Amino acid sequence: MICSYVVCGISYVALLAGAGAGGDGVVKIFLAGATLLGLGTGFAVVLLVASEKFKVEIDPKIEQIHEALPNLDCGACGFAGCGQYAKAVLADPELLGACAPGGAEVLDAIAAILNLQVSDSGPAKRPIVHCRSRRDQKTFHAEYYGIPSCTAANALANAQACKFGCLGFGDCTRACKFDALHVVDGLATVDYEKCTGCTACSKACPRGLIEMVPFGHENMMTVACNSIETGRAARAMCKVGCIGCGICAKQTDQFGVTDNLARLDYTKYEPDEQAETAMTKCPTGVIVYRGPTAPEPRQPKEKAAAAKA
C-alpha cells in the first residue's frame, strides 16, 4: 500500500516536471513531490494500522467452494447467494446437496474439498405443475383487472372459479432465473430442457401448485390437478379437473385418492401397463405425462365437455 502511494507521489513529480518546465517550476516540483509523499505516507500508515485492526480472517476453503459452485446466485439453497452458501456449507456439512442447479457434480466437488464421503441421494428433483387447465377449459365468474400477479389475484375470491388451479399471471415465470417456465395459454408450463431444479418456482407459487418431484424416469406421470372440491363442483369449474372418482386407484396402487383428489406416489411410479390404463380410463383426462419428451395430454372426452356446456 505504501508503495502505491510513493509511486503516486513520484509520478506526480514527473507530471509537474513536464507541465511547469519553464520558470520557477523546479522548486514547486520538489515541493509538490514532498507534499504528495508526505500525505501518501501518512495515509499509508493510518491504513496499515486500520487493516491490522479490522482484519477479517477468511478460510481458504470458502473461496474453493465458491469457485466450485455454479455462481448463479439463484437462491435455491435458501441463502442469498453462492458466497453465503459456501460459508454456510463449510460450517454445517448437512447443507451439502442444497445446490440444485449444481447437482451431483458440485456436490462431489464440495465433498472433496470438505473431505467428506457422500451416498447416493436418489434421482434429481424437477418441478411438476399440478394443473393442466388452459384458459378455455377454465370457468370465470368475472374478469380480473387487478395487479397482474398471482399473489395479488390469489387474495381475491373470484379471480377465477377454481380456487386451486393455475392463475396464469406468471409469478413463477418471474421467479425463474433460467427462462424455464412460461405461461402458455393461461397455464404455467415447465421447459424441462432448461430447468435446473432450483425450486424457485415452487416457492413463488401462492397456491402451492408446483411440487418438486423426484424424476425417476424421463417423463413422469402425474395427476395434474390440485382441487379438493367434490366431483360435481370440480366439474362445474374446470373441464379437466380431478373429480376424485378413484378409477385410477382401482387400476394400480401407484395412485391413491384422498380428499376428492387423486395423487400419484412418485416414488412408486413405474411406467407399466396398469399406469397406462389408469391414464386412458381417467374420465376427465387429468392424468398426464410431464417431462422433456412428454406427449401432448389428450383432450377431455366429448361427453364431459358436452355435459358441461
Added chain:
Amino acid sequence: MDTLSGLLLAFISIVIINNLVFTKFLGICPYLGVSGRIDMAFGMGMAVTFVVTLSGTLTYMINNWILMPLGLEVARYVCFILVIAGAVQLVEMYVRKFFPSLYDSFGIFLPLITTNCAILGLCLFLNLWGVDSLILAVVQSFGAGIGFTMAICIMAGIRENLQLADVPECLKGAPITLITAGLLAMAFMGFAGMIR
C-alpha cells in the same frame, strides 16, 4: 458566519437548498444504482456521509494549511482524490469487519464511493464558496452527506412503491427512474432562494 445560527443556516442550506444531488446533479451513479431498497440506500448514505465528512474536513485542512501557503493549488485534485480514496478504504475495512451482510449487498458500490463525484465536488466547492473556517467546513461536509442520504432514501422509497405501479412498457426500468429523479429535483427547486 461562525455563530450557531450561521452554522445552522449553512447546514440547512447544503442539505435542502443546495443539495448536491438535486441541484448540482453530483453523485448520480450511486443515487440511481443503490436506491433499490431503503435499508441499502440508508447504509450507502451513511457510508458516504462518513467519507464526505472526513474527506471534506481533511481536504479543507490540506488545502488551506499546506497547498495554499506553498502555492500548490494545482495539486489540489490529486491530493483530494488521495484523501477520498484513503477514507473509502477505511470505511470498506470497517464495514467488512462489523457489517458483513451490508458489505456483501454493497458489492462494487462500496469501493466506488471513491469516484462518487458528490464527494470530490463538495471538497472543491468548499474552496469555491470561500468557506473561511474549519468548523464551517466540517458542518458543510457533514450536511452534504446528510443531504445525499436524504436524497437517496427518498428515491429508494419512491422506487420501492414504483415496483407496484403499472408503468408503461416503454418506460420500465431506467427511464422511469430518471423521470422520477428529474421530478424530485424539480420539487426541490421550490426551496431555491430561501437561504442564500
